[in-house]
Amino acid sequence: MNNNGQDSAVVTSLPGTNNAQAARGFVRSVNDWLMECALDDTDISELLSGMVSRLVASGIPIDRVMVAFKTLHPLYEGVSYIWNKESGQVERSTHMGIGDDDDDRRDWDESPMKWMLDNDVSFMRRHLIGPSSVIDFPVLESFRRNRGTDYYALMTPFVTDRDSTLDSNRIFMTYLTRRPSGFSDEDLAILSGIQRRFAVSCKMRINHEETSTILETYLGSDAGGRVRNGQIKLGDSTKTRAVIWFSDMRNSTSVATHVGDDAFLGEMNDFFAATAGAVLKHGGQVLRYIGDATLAIFPIGENENNLEEACLAALYAAAEAQINIDTLNATREEVGKPPFDYGLGMHVGDVIYGNVGVSERVDFTVVGQAANEAARIEQLTKQLGKRVLVSSTVASFISCPTQEMGAYELPGTGVSVKLFAPDFAEACHRIELMRAG
Template structure:
């Protein structure tokens, strides 16, 4: 007996599909090829991420397009009851007829409850009432989908955890199997380095919980601004942070403008944080941030059995030394001449300065005062 194409695909191919959106679209197309009147589909996976509780992919049969929706929550905390985004979207297709399957058990009918803990949820909207044969095929598809969905759920869990702890770029390298010491990749980017000034002394006078809260508040302002303008945080180093605005998909000048916008937003966020903290009797958090543009090497460095992703190169050395000038120059943001040459943003020149360990003097600029 010849299996329907959807079931054959689930047996032979589905376990090799690397991404949930591809899985959903491909399975939907196979079911349509078997004669099912699908209007759309939805796939929801839980995500053990610090702020994302679940990820849902929504597929429209008419166009074949897949979009993603995120459900937010906090890792390790009980989640409040939420509507099921996938269910609501399927109902919104206008048919009012939804068949939802939880891998592996299947359930038939409409429900707005969120997915069970850690269970993938696969749902379909149909353009007309289904026949008994079509209903049986959907039930069989749910059973056959359980194993490949378990693989996708495990991959999604691993990816979410690695991105939370390593960042997107490093997580991708680990998932690609790069787990040995190696040269790494050359990244051409605008580099941002920042840290809190006098934090060692401040932490001596603060309870540990307050120290962590202050670090979190600082990192929230910097990382939030970096991500908002298309940058990527590579590494937290004590109270320091290294971020990049890659050059490639956007021009060198566009990356410099984005980085300057990010440091401006981070500086405004820190000023507001100090204002709020001052009303609560908290000490201000002085900081320094520096920008430079150039090449850096990003790769696995360490011992044979204990690795870390590290950035090295002249550009990294310069941006770190440039940030060290923030305190003697009484500035919270310093910008290298290489960045200043690429942007139309109004900057204030501070002259040329010798940086420790750097052969050539560096032209230094800063942003106007807020």
């Protein structure tokens, strides 16, 4: 076997067969299956589980497998998948960036993966027991305490987007066995022989997931899904019925003046985390950020029976947003920052998902009379001295007391709507109980 163990042709036998042809045939069959998975866009958990089951069935003594790679996501930087023989299941975990946390940084700095990356090493093997054992990383000691006998790691670099300025990604693959004699040379040759095909299959799925993440991050889950499914031509549109949420920061000028332009973006993110974050938590879809305003919907669809459920979800999102803002303001007061305030208008009606712009630069947005009316309702919150105003349809389906504010003509629409101010005290109490419990 070559020292790098990358060529499947050097496999001389499967465990117990002593048959080079059988070994090559096995590697070829697994690689063919991996290519089918790449074409089918198979989920990585399913891909790993299927591959390990084939390896174990062939007699390779695997007790643990880990797959890890970086990913493009706003909430975390890495993903790992771990298969354990005891459970027979694959567990997926997400990992934050190294940041400034001393424990996270120490774990990474002392890991085999970091050493392989720094030294551009594509594979590494460590005996964990016996006279040839080498325990030069803390994680190997933990594996040895857990009866591990042999450890094998592979690193495969790949590029997700050659036009991007991001560094090349890498798929790390580690295998652990508890067999007293460890992995045989034939075992390692087989594992090396399928590595690149496995990496190709993972890359296909990583590209798919990163594309979905980008679309959902910038457009929202529903709109992102529509674009991914081909709704990208200028003029493409779909109508849906929904509870429409339009919220806007009231005192953005004073906040910006207090903190300065450089810090204002962080202030806006704090505000959106409190308000738009509440929408997402309760099942709504954030469609657009318009300056410091948020346009969101709670879909009803074609079944009018969903109207009450959508109104209640919007109610609890509004109550959650109120709690979040009040909590945030208590902290801001302690450090001398001006408090956040906002207006929120909620309405029910039809909106149209559509592509607008020019053929070379399309924006996927939501338009419609009902969306305009929700924005006008929000504009009246300051005039009427209320944070939240809802139309009569929303008021009739939310389970909290409301104060009737009267009928008002919505500016620029020619439409008169009866408005109500909800009292969120009971909803806020229930949310706080759920948080405490």
